[in-house]
Amino acid sequence: MNYPVNYSVSIWLNHARIKNELTPIYARITVNGERANLSLQLSINDIYWDKKHRKIKGNCPNAMKLNTYLENFRSKINDCYQELYYQEKPISAIILKRKYLGQDVKRYSMADIIAYHNEEMQHLLHKATMRHYKTSQNFIRRFIKKKYTTSDIYLDQLNYNFIVSFEHFLRSYQPRDHQKPMSNNTAMKHIQRLRKMINLAHKMEWIEKDPFKRFKTRIEKKTREFLNQVELRQLEDYQPKLDRLSIIKDIFIFSCYTGLSFSDLMLLKRSHLSSDENQQIWIFTKRIKTNEELKIPLLPKALDLVSKYQWHPRTLKEQRLFPEISNQKTNAYLKEIAHICGISKKLTFHVARHTFATTITLNNGVPIETVSKLLGHTKLATTQIYARVLQKKVAKDMEILKSKLN
Missing domain, CATH: 1.10.150 (DNA polymerase; domain 1)
Structure with missing residues (x-):
């Protein structure tokens, strides 16, 4: 076994923790460049500290008593080091610190x-x-x-x-x-x-040094796919002959008009629907991913789809809003639908959520704060990733600005 050769103990004043003009005395254990700091439970005024010799100045009884305490500490730490060394046990700064304190010195993996x-x-x-x-x-x-x-x-x-x-x-x-x-x-x-x-x-002090200290993750920003108004209309006009494609098309469009993720949509039941005093139908549920409450008013096209499947044999038993299907099959069928509709974009179910954030809401002047609530995001910054500002909205905003300036 290879033993550490660079081992040292230094006594120092921790000025970051000074209180009432008294500075706490700390020890720093260093093993092969790794450090562990340890409070010695002593505090003194800086004027009594001998920086060169790392001890208390003077020969008064109190100074001698404190210096003896410091020497005893150095001796005990050295004893701990020697014991680990001769027992051929692993030695690190944190292991030495724990051994001195009488704590568990287990080496975690x-x-x-x-x-x-x-x-x-x-x-x-x-x-x-x-x-x-x-x-x-x-x-x-x-x-x-x-x-x-x-x-x-x-x-x-x-x-x-x-x-x-x-x-x-x-x-x-x-x-x-x-x-x-x-x-x-x-x-x-x-x-x-x-x-x-x-x-x-x-x-938890299982490890003394953070190996990630100098490492930086590099996430590449990628364009989030969404359907524009023309592509969405193409999809809505498509009338599948096969029942499986018809169901997938409908739940995708429902997500385009509600912003619901696939997992949240699949759990929807009729009990999640409620109407207000204006007879507006709402969805009340929680996001699986974040446990955030969702309150989504149903737009007419989404409401039509709910009505379409009210008596469907695959929704009646458990009172689901839509027939249950796997995410894998859904995405596979969406590729088939995209090809039939002449949509060149890679169509996955999450594209519907992006479409809601951009084409349906932001592009029609819905404030980003409202969009964030509808999507169930905990941070506005997350919404800004999903909901890019479309060129059409930029042009519309500039026209409003022009009219104000004129």
């Missing part, structure tokens, strides 16, 4: 933080999000096995090189089910999930 994260977060994160984490965790395990020829690695072994090497592994990874390599943004998402788990370990 990647498997430990993955298990802890999954246990703690399974009730806080949506199951789809947890599924993404488990995919990222599988990539981490494959990387460790390939690079280190082992199934696990200690967290104190992680460094900047580990992160960069993991990024390279992701970018060069060749999937078995298709030939397309991993995109930049997909690789960055896996790294972001690793970062969140390592941050959790860092907060």
Whole structure:
């Protein structure tokens, strides 16, 4: 086993925590460049501190007592270091600190933080999000096995090189089910999930140094597809002969006029509908992804589709608004529909949500704050990603400005 050779302990005044003109005395343990700070539970006025010799000035009984305490601390830390060294145990700044404090000096591994994260977060994160984490965790395990020829690695072994090497592994990874390599943004998402788990370990002091300190994720901004008014009309005018295509077309258009995601739409039942004093029909539900409340007034075209499926045999039993179908089949059928309608854009169900944000709402003067509420976003910045300002609206806004200036 390789032992750390660069080990030191220094005593210093932590001026960041000065209080009532008294500065706390801290110790800094350094092992191979990694640091761990430790409060010595003492505070003094700066004028009594000997910067050169790192001790209290003077020979008075109180100064001698405090200096003896500091020397005893150095001796105890050295004893801890020597004990770990001769027992051939791993040595790090955080391990030394914990040993001195009499705390658990367990050396945590990647498997430990993955298990802890999954246990703690399974009730806080949506199951789809947890599924993404488990995919990222599988990539981490494959990387460790390939690079280190082992199934696990200690967290104190992680460094900047580990992160960069993991990024390279992701970018060069060749999937078995298709030939397309991993995109930049997909690789960055896996790294972001690793970062969140390592941050959790860092907060719990399972790891002393953050290996992500100098690493920056690089997410590429991509154009979000949406249907313009002409394309949406093409889709609405299409009359499928097959029932499966008719259902997919209808739920897609319903999403274009409500902004609902596929998973939220599939859970809708008649009990989610309610009318106000003006006889306006509303949808009252919650987003699966964020648990945010959704209150969406139904536009006439959306209401017509609800009425169309009211007595459909696949909705009656559970009082669903629409027949249940998988997201995978939906997207496959949407490609077929796009080809028939002559729409060249890659049509996925999420395009409907983008269409609602742009063509249906923003393009017709609905304020972005209202659009954000309708989409169930927790941050306005998220809406700005979905809802790009269309050229037509820019021209309309400029005409209004011209009239005001004239």
